[in-house]
Amino acid sequence: MKKPLIILTGPTAAGKTELSIQLAKMAKASVISADSMQVYRHMDIGSAKIKKSEMQEIPHYLIDLLEPAEEFHVVKFQEYAKTYMDEIYAQGRIPLIVGGTGFYIQAVLYDIDFTKEQGDAGYRALLERKAKEQGAHVLYEMLAQADPKAAKKIHKNNVKRVIRALEFHHLSGQKISEHNDAQQQKESPYNFVYFVLNDERERLYQRINQRVEQMLDKGLVAEVEKLRRLGCDRHMVSMQGLGYKEILEYLDGRCTLEEAVYKIKRDTRHFAKRQLTWFRRERDVTWINKPDFDYDDHKILAFMQEALVQKGIIT
Numbered sequence: 065m066k067k068p069l070i071i072l073t074g075p076t077a078a079g080k081t082e083l084s085i086q087l088a089k090m091a092k093a094s095v096i097s098a099d100s101m102q103v104y105r106h107m108d109i110g111s112a113k114i115k116k117s118e119m120q121e122i123p124h125y126l127i128d129l130l131e132p133a134e135e136f137h138v139v140k141f142q143e144y145a146k147t148y149m150d151e152i153y154a155q156g157r158i159p160l161i162v163g164g165t166g167f168y169i170q171a172v173l174y175d176i177d178f179t180k181e182q183g184d185a186g187y188r189a190l191l192e193r194k195a196k197e198q199g200a201h202v203l204y205e206m207l208a209q210a211d212p213k214a215a216k217k218i219h220k221n222n223v224k225r226v227i228r229a230l231e232f233h234h235l236s237g238q239k240i241s242e243h244n245d246a247q248q249q250k251e252s253p254y255n256f257v258y259f260v261l262n263d264e265r266e267r268l269y270q271r272i273n274q275r276v277e278q279m280l281d282k283g284l285v286a287e288v289e290k291l292r293r294l295g296c297d298r299h300m301v302s303m304q305g306l307g308y309k310e311i312l313e314y315l316d317g318r319c320t321l322e323e324a325v326y327k328i329k330r331d332t333r334h335f336a337k338r339q340l341t342w343f344r345r346e347r348d349v350t351w352i353n354k355p356d357f358d359y360d361d362h363k364i365l366a367f368m369q370e371a372l373v374q375k376g377i378i379t
Contacts, residue, residue, distance in 0.1 A: 067253075068254065070158060074164065076272065087160065097127050100305070104128075187235075188231055255376065273329050288311040297312075298312050
């Protein structure tokens with residue numbers, strides 16, 4: 065029998081965190097965070113990290129695990145998540161993956177195999193230098209020629225993913241889009257329900273703008289200043305996160321605070337749009353559009369409960 069797994073995802077600021085606690089209580093689940101920023105210590109405000117008091121005694125994993133200088137990527141996420149899932153099953157509970165990083169979720173859900181992807185540190189360093197000296201667009205143009213399908217799916221400024229795709233093509237001669245398509249056709253080893261929480265675009269964008277203002281009120285600038293004192297700089301993976309890189313630009317004197325805030329709001333809205341594009345491509349997804357439930361969490365939870373009962377995940 066396949067082991068049970070619950071996923072709750074959706075675009076940033078859709079309200080996943082609050083709903084996840086109620087869902088975890090109802091399903092006797094423990095939460096694994098699928099968020100590329102909440103894994104870092106000292107990065108609380110900009111990552112909209114759940115507070116201990118908000119967890120309501122629900123066990124949470126992959127939060128405050130690493131220092132900002134450490135690198136975190138999909139392979140590490142998959143390794144940690146599998147370990148924690150085994151721990152959760154041993155406790156007689158159900159893993160509940162919560163977060164907006166679709167590739168992380170996909171890696172666990174379909175047990176994507178990354179072991180064949182050997183690295184070429186020299187080639188990667190060459191590409192990184194090229195991006196720094198000539199600009200991210202140069203690498204993106206290289207990818208558009210080598211693997212047009214991958215280029216359509218990867219944002220031109222996501223240098224890390226562009227380099228990974230070019231490195232894969234360089235080493236294997238195969239397009240990473242073809243490799244990913246093959247992996248995505250795999251059947252999941254889990255009995256799962258994949259919930260995607262969504263809202264009307266205008267309302268979602270309004271929530272994003274409000275959230276950014278709240279982050280500033282809570283001390284986002286001071287948080288980034290503290291990270292700088294700890295030795296964090298813009299070359300670290302952790303400091304590439306939305307909200308952090310823009311405030312860092314302001315602190316480095318490369319833009320005004322007003323410009324930084326404008327960029328955070330704009331880029332977060334664009335990020336939410338890309339997240340939704342990703343989730344629409346996924347298979348076997350259960351959409352939860354909040355307006356359809358009159359924004360009533362009780363109605364949403366009742367719907368989720370029914371879906372979980374139908375799949376035999378809960379009784």
